Amino acid sequence: MAEIQVIPVASLPAIQPGDRLGCLIARSAVSLLPGDVVVIAQKVVSKAENRLVRLDSISPCSYAVEVGRFMGRDARLAEIILRETKRIVKMDRGILIAETRHGLVCANAGVDLSNVDGGTTASLLPLDPDASAFRISAELAESVGWMPPVIITDTFGRPWREGLVEVAIGLFGVKALRDYRGREDPQGLKLAATVIADVDQLASAAGLVFRKDSGIPACLIRGYEPAGEAGSARDLIRPPERDLFR
Amino acid sequence: MAEIQVIPVASLPAIQPGDRLGCLIARSAVSLLPGDVVVIAQKVVSKAENRLVRLDSISPCSYAVEVGRFMGRDARLAEIILRETKRIVKMDRGILIAETRHGLVCANAGVDLSNVDGGTTASLLPLDPDASAFRISAELAESVGWMPPVIITDTFGRPWREGLVEVAIGLFGVKALRDYRGREDPQGLKLAATVIADVDQLASAAGLVFRKDSGIPACLIRGYEPAGEAGSARDLIRPPERDLFR
Numbered sequence: 001m002a003e004i005q006v007i008p009v010a011s012l013p014a015i016q017p018g019d020r021l022g023c024l025i026a027r028s029a030v031s032l033l034p035g036d037v038v039v040i041a042q043k044v045v046s047k048a049e050n051r052l053v054r055l056d057s058i059s060p061c062s063y064a065v066e067v068g069r070f071m072g073r074d075a076r077l078a079e080i081i082l083r084e085t086k087r088i089v090k091m092d093r094g095i096l097i098a099e100t101r102h103g104l105v106c107a108n109a110g111v112d113l114s115n116v117d118g119g120t121t122a123s124l125l126p127l128d129p130d131a132s133a134f135r136i137s138a139e140l141a142e143s144v145g146w147m148p149p150v151i152i153t154d155t156f157g158r159p160w161r162e163g164l165v166e167v168a169i170g171l172f173g174v175k176a177l178r179d180y181r182g183r184e185d186p187q188g189l190k191l192a193a194t195v196i197a198d199v200d201q202l203a204s205a206a207g208l209v210f211r212k213d214s215g216i217p218a219c220l221i222r223g224y225e226p227a228g229e230a231g232s233a234r235d236l237i238r239p240p241e242r243d244l245f246r
Numbered sequence: 247m248a249e250i251q252v253i254p255v256a257s258l259p260a261i262q263p264g265d266r267l268g269c270l271i272a273r274s275a276v277s278l279l280p281g282d283v284v285v286i287a288q289k290v291v292s293k294a295e296n297r298l299v300r301l302d303s304i305s306p307c308s309y310a311v312e313v314g315r316f317m318g319r320d321a322r323l324a325e326i327i328l329r330e331t332k333r334i335v336k337m338d339r340g341i342l343i344a345e346t347r348h349g350l351v352c353a354n355a356g357v358d359l360s361n362v363d364g365g366t367t368a369s370l371l372p373l374d375p376d377a378s379a380f381r382i383s384a385e386l387a388e389s390v391g392w393m394p395p396v397i398i399t400d401t402f403g404r405p406w407r408e409g410l411v412e413v414a415i416g417l418f419g420v421k422a423l424r425d426y427r428g429r430e431d432p433q434g435l436k437l438a439a440t441v442i443a444d445v446d447q448l449a450s451a452a453g454l455v456f457r458k459d460s461g462i463p464a465c466l467i468r469g470y471e472p473a474g475e476a477g478s479a480r481d482l483i484r485p486p487e488r489d490l491f492r
Contacts, residue, residue: 004454006250014432089406092490105406114440118433155442159405159491160335160351162484163423163443165450167407177409180458186260187364194360194458196401197409204411204450208250208470212426212440224454238408244338245405245491 002223008209009218017050022139022150025218032144037174037224038136039206041166041217042154043115043123045132051124052116053080071096077113080122084109089246100125103237104169106156114212126152129170130232137172149173149230153203153210159245166207168199168233175199176235178227197236198227248469254455255464263296268385268396271464278390283420283470284382285452287412287463288400289361289369291378297370298362299326317342323359326368330355335492346371349483350415352402360458372398375416376478383418395419395476399449399456405491412453414445414479421445422481424473443482444473 011029015021021044026032046052060068060075064082068075071094085098089105098109102125110125126132133150141147152170157163168176180194206219240246257275261267267290272278292298306314306321310328314321317340331344335351344355348371356371372378379396387393398416403409414422426440452465486492 003254004252004451006252006451008249090490093488095490097490114435114437115431115433118431119435155440158443160484160489161413161443161446161482162488163441163446163482165443165446183459185361185459186461187362189360189362189365191360191458194401195409196453196458197404197407197411198454200407200409200411201450201453204447205250205252205454207442207447208444208451212437212442213429213431215432236407236409238406242339242408243406244336244341244343 004205004221004223006205006209007220007222008216009220010216012044012215012218014215015044015047015217017047017052019048020139021045021048021218022136023142025136026140026143030220032140032148032220033222034146035222035224037149037151037202037221038140039151039153039202039219039221040136041210042110042125042129042152042169043112044217045126045129045136045152045170046123047116049126049132051126053122053124055080055120055122067096070094077111077122080124081108081111084111084124102129102169103234104154106154110154125154126170130172130234131170133170133172147173149226151199151202151206152233153206155207166203166210168203168236171199171231171233173230174202175227175229175231176233177231196227199233200236250451250467250469252451252455253466253468254462255466256462258290258461258464260461261290261293261463263293263298265294266385267291267294267464268382269388271382272386272389276466278386278394278466279468280392281468281470283395283397283448283467284386285397285399285448285465285467286382287456288356288371288375288398288415289358290463291372291375291382291398291416292369293362295372295378297372299368299370301326301366301368313342316340323357323368326370327354327357330357330370348375348415349480350400352400356400371400372416376418376480377416379416379418393419395472397445397448397452398479399452401453412449412456414449414482417445417477417479419476420448421473421475421477422479423477442473445479446482
């Protein structure tokens with residue numbers, strides 16, 4: 001087994017709506033090799049796709065005023081969060097855990113003011129993060145001549161554990177899960193329940209070079225051995241019938 | 247920001263009770279450099295520490311028989327799981343999510359039959375994973391002359407998401423959380439709630455080279471920039487008063 005490298009893409013400009021992220025990464029200081037996985041933080045994808053909403057464009061409904069009070073945040077931000085929410089999973093102690101239209105479960109339905117314009121504009125998750133990953137791969141292909149695997153990540157909390165980690169919310173050209181079921185361990189015991197979320201581990205590895213204050217929103221991961229045929233980030237979403245914490 | 251390398255320790259022998267893991271890693275094919283973080287899977291730590299229980303040494307109590315039936319597993323395995331359990335967090339659809347004595351929340355209280363001896367012996371989590379990490383670091387110091395940071399990991403599931411990821415359960419010489427609170431993003435907005443679980447991201451990066459069928463239970467992570475003063479894996483455990491999913 002070879003080593004894995006996580007190579008930050010350090011020379012990207014500040015991303016603006018309409019920017020073609022794949023082209024900017026292709027023009028950056030790093031050279032993409034066959035097999036490299038490109039990992040990109042959601043924030044710059046949302047900016048490039050203009051998934052931005054100015055707070056002063058929003059009139060909060062009365063429930064958003066209530067939710068804003070509960071969260072200790074601006075009611076217009078609460079209104080944007082509610083518009084992105086399909087189902088409220090938990091609302092307690094000032095924290096709102098929501099299921100988004102994509103089926104992702106995270107704080108504030110992925111809506112966030114940081115790293116945009118200093119607090120007057122919210123960023124929303126991409127509408128279809130798999131499609132975003134596909135498009136960025138196609139943009140990269142214009143330069144490199146092949147479509148590299150692309151993972152789009154966001155920073156999520158977890159129940160029971162402190163701290164946030166980077167997880168995959170969209171992907172192209174890479175398989176979400178590595179399935180050991182039916183295989184045997186070195187002692188010949190069948191592995192009963194072992195399915196590893198490879199793309200979440202790739203996302204977290206990328207998270208080590210993404211810094212919230214350093215402006216590194218993308219990296220390459222070199223040396224990763226694919227888990228199988230490429231799939232969708234939807235493969236990471238636990239269906240309701242298997243969800244013990246719904 | 248420099249790149250990060252995840253370097254598998256590929257040449258370890260099969261680990262036996264009493265083995266000094268740090269010495270075995272120091273004697274392996276990889277060379278440890280100052281700043282490298284050593285990451286080791288729980289299973290080999292538990293084996294080295296003889297945290298192993300033969301199923302045929304166990305007489306299950308009547309509740310363990312009930313739990314075994316619920317899980318579709320051997321009642322003696324259920325008995326071992328219950329002995330490691332401080333609190334049952336969820337018991338539904340054949341799955342038991344337990345809080346261990348350490349405060350970790352995971353399936354089956356971290357008890358597992360895989361990668362031991364083919365199914366007749368269960369491995370338990372180390373009694374004090376931070377102390378295990380410290381001891382392994384001290385063993386490494388005998389060879390390299392300094393005490394490297396050490397992380398002990400296990401493979402945990404997550405609510406709402408499919409697949410397992412590697413997380414940190416014990417550590418020495420490294421800080422669990424990178425705290426951005428009070429710092430500003432590049433646009434000058436104060437980061438309100440951003441605390442990143444760096445050691446869980448290090449664990450997941452290591453998980454990319456740990457394979458359930460390849461016998462690679464350890465790696466070095468090179469190029470990681472410490473998050474601050476070294477702490478404990480207890481820093482990752484959310485206290486009850488902040489836990490929305492208790």
